[in-house]
Amino acid sequence: MDIIATIASTLVEQFQKPTLAFLxxxxxxxxxGSKFEIPEPVYKFIVVVLLLKVGMGAGISVREANFVELIVPAIGAGLVGITIVFLGSRTLARWRGVNEVDGLATAGLFGAVSASTLAAGMAILDDDGIAYEGFIGALYPFMDIAALVTAIVMAKLSAARKAEAARAVGGGTMVLSGGGMSGGKSGDGAIEEGLLKGILVDTFRSPAISALVVGLALGIFAEPGSVYKSFYEPMFRGLLSILMLIMGMEAWMRISEMRKVAHAYILYGITAPIVHGLIGFGVGYIAHQLTGFSAGGVVLLSVMAASSSDISGPPTMRGALPEANSSAYVGTSTGIGTPVAILSIPLFMALADVLIGL
Structure with a gap:
């Protein structure tokens, strides 16, 4: 009963904090039906500033971080991303009526990371004075890339298997569009040469990952402390509150769109963030036992696992899997998954408080 009371009180308290309140x-x-809106260029500027801040903060801390303390959570983050995609391939992607490629694309976005959700988690911990490793932002690309690559490769393999089966039945030749299979590759479901390299390049070139990596590099190899403290830190909270307003409005609008999507996606969008967050919590707890990974770090790893990509993932999926239904994976991720992930942050904080102590 104590843990239930702790979770309930934490939920009530966090709903009153600015981050969740603005959402x-x-x-x-x-x-x-408000006509309130934020211009798209302003939204993109906000996201870039937030990611540069997160990246620089991580890079500044990485310079003094213990290698073992960093590498263990990084490996864990990558494994979490891959695990989430495999879990989605065994659940959503196999649900009756769900196209397997659509299901895998959705699982890929849920395995990847929402930078805004991570920023929200950091802000909540900062408000409560809870410490966490400064290199947490550096874990973002490990989970993000691992999940996206795994999902896309599995979707290509699925499409190749179906093409091979259709060719075997019809006695003809089938070529997949979108780079899944070409005339020079047949019979074994082989992935088009260079696919993995292309996915990695596209991911790193996406605005979100690019901003994060640039910020990380600046933090590690330069000395951006003065501009970081004078511009990025003071701007961070205000810009995050605006981003939360935007995400809240977008979430509501996409919830209405979900009426056109199979009920499986709605159920997945509601339950997956909590299940994935618990997986992340478990991996973080192992890292805590092995290296002393902080309770705040465990919470943020859970938040990353619970989140679903709303910036870097969709364009990557559209480019690599043009045959996938974007309304399914974007609607489920942004419309349902992101709000559930943000609202579940107090749950992971309460678990960390009970099991580790915040």
């Missing part, structure tokens, strides 16, 4: 306010604005 809910955005949903209310959309529900009331």
């Amino acid at each position: 809910i306010a955005g949903m209310m604005l959309a529900a009331l």
Whole structure:
């Protein structure tokens, strides 16, 4: 009963904090039919500033981080991303009526990371004065890339198997569009040469990953401390509150779109963030036992696992899997998964408080 009471009190407390309050306010604005909107260029600017701040903060801390302390959570983050995709391939992608490629694309986005959700988690911990490793932002690309690559490769393999089966039945030749299989590759479901390299390049070139990596590099190899403290830190909270308003309105609008999507996606969008967050919590707890990974770090690894990519993932999926239904994976991720992930942050904080101590 103590753990239930702790979780309940933490939930009530966190709903009153600015980060979650602005998210809910955005949903209310959309529900009331408000004409409030943020121009797309402003939204992109906000995201870039947030990611540069997260990246630089991580890079500054990585310079003084113990290699073992960093590498263990990094490996764990990558494994979490891959595990989430495999779990989705055995659940959502096999649900009756769900196209397997659509299901894998959705699982890929849920295995990848939402930078805004990670930023929200950091802000909540900062508000409560809970310490965490400064290199947490550096774990983002490990989980993100691992999940996206795994999902896309599995989707290509699935498409190749179906093409081979159709060719065997029809006695003809089938070539997949989108690079899954070509005339020079047949019979074994082989992936088009260079696919993995292309996915990695596209991922690193995406605005979100690029901003994060640039910030990380600046933090490690330069000395951006003055501009970091004078510009990025003071701007961070205000910009994050605006981003939460935008996400709240977008979430409400995409929830209405989900009526056109199979009920499987709705169920997955509601349950997956919590299940994935618990997987991340488990891996973080192992890292805590092995290296002394902080309780705050365990919470943020859970938040990353619970989140679903709303910036870097969709364009990557559209480019690599043009045959996948974007309304399914984007609607499920942004419309349901992201709000559930943000609202579940207090759950992971309460678990960390009970099992580790915040």
